[in-house]
Amino acid sequence: MEVLVPFSTDRPKSRLSSVLSRAERTAFARAMCTDVLAAVRAAGGEPTLLTTPPAESPADDLDVDAITAAAGIATPPVIVDDRALSAAVNAQLVDRRPTPDEPVAVVMADLAIATSAAIERLLTADGDVVIAPGRGGGTNALVVRDPSFRVDYHGASVRDHRRIAAAIDADVREIDSHRLASDVDEPADLTEVLLHGDGAAAAWLREAGFRLGVTDGRVGVVRE
Numbered sequence: 001m002e003v004l005v006p007f008s009t010d011r012p013k014s015r016l017s018s019v020l021s022r023a024e025r026t027a028f029a030r031a032m033c034t035d036v037l038a039a040v041r042a043a044g045g046e047p048t049l050l051t052t053p054p055a056e057s058p059a060d061d062l063d064v065d066a067i068t069a070a071a072g073i074a075t076p077p078v079i080v081d082d083r084a085l086s087a088a089v090n091a092q093l094v095d096r097r098p099t100p101d102e103p104v105a106v107v108m109a110d111l112a113i114a115t116s117a118a119i120e121r122l123l124t125a126d127g128d129v130v131i132a133p134g135r136g137g138g139t140n141a142l143v144v145r146d147p148s149f150r151v152d153y154h155g156a157s158v159r160d161h162r163r164i165a166a167a168i169d170a171d172v173r174e175i176d177s178h179r180l181a182s183d184v185d186e187p188a189d190l191t192e193v194l195l196h197g198d199g200a201a202a203a204w205l206r207e208a209g210f211r212l213g214v215t216d217g218r219v220g221v222v223r224e
């Protein structure tokens, strides 16, 4: 199954700017993307990177060769689209017209603890629309088997996607998965990566000096 992996080079992971510099956010975003591409391939999916145009500074670019070499996979197709996330994904859904025989999946590039087993559960679940909700209301991954379905990301997108699917009478399934629900948006999310990750993103954080720490009985991250 084709799996679109959206990746923005423009202001990567801005919500982590209180703990990571711009260059660090770029590097960490690439490490997470490496893990997602490796997990998608290992789950039998065929990733296509859906990215924004080259960044102003080459240092911020996608660097697809380095990412895929680190993931240990062949370079996937890369689609460049300067539109916002939903418009870029919807353009691909319009082009591909997904059906039960030729579904299209969308898996975000910031699912740093997604395993191949978790992605395989997503790709093999029945349903015209399969949703893996993110913590906090997002939609971390989708499988689309109905040509009329469109995405509407940001905000409580899981609720919007349920509504959009209901409006076209699509059969919706949801995947209850901690690993797919854990996208990395905010500093607190780094805890999950250090607790459960074993790929490039967790290694990058450790190399950058992040460690688990316990304050007032709660686990968080500290930087040495």
Ligand SMILES: Nc1nc2c(ncn2[C@@H]2O[C@H](COP(=O)(O)OP(=O)(O)OP(=O)(O)O)[C@@H](O)[C@H]2O)c(=O)[nH]1
Residues within 6 Å of the ligand: 006, 007, 008, 009, 011, 012, 013, 014, 015, 016, 050, 051, 052, 083, 084, 085, 088, 108, 109, 110, 183, 184, 185
């Ligand atoms: N192609 C494309 N991908 C995007 C765009 N915006 C976000 N993404 C990707 O979509 C996924 C989810 O992004 P978000 O967590 O909403 O935003 P982000 O840009 O990663 O981070 P913030 O700046 O902190 O909001 C990530 O894999 C992003 O790289 C976009 O406009 N185009």
Ligand SMILES: C[C@H](OP(=O)(O)O)C(=O)O
Residues within 6 Å of the ligand: 085, 134, 137, 138, 139, 140, 152, 153, 154, 155, 156, 157, 158, 183, 185
């Ligand atoms: C793309 C967006 O991601 P979030 O901002 O929830 O991480 C969403 O899932 O709607």
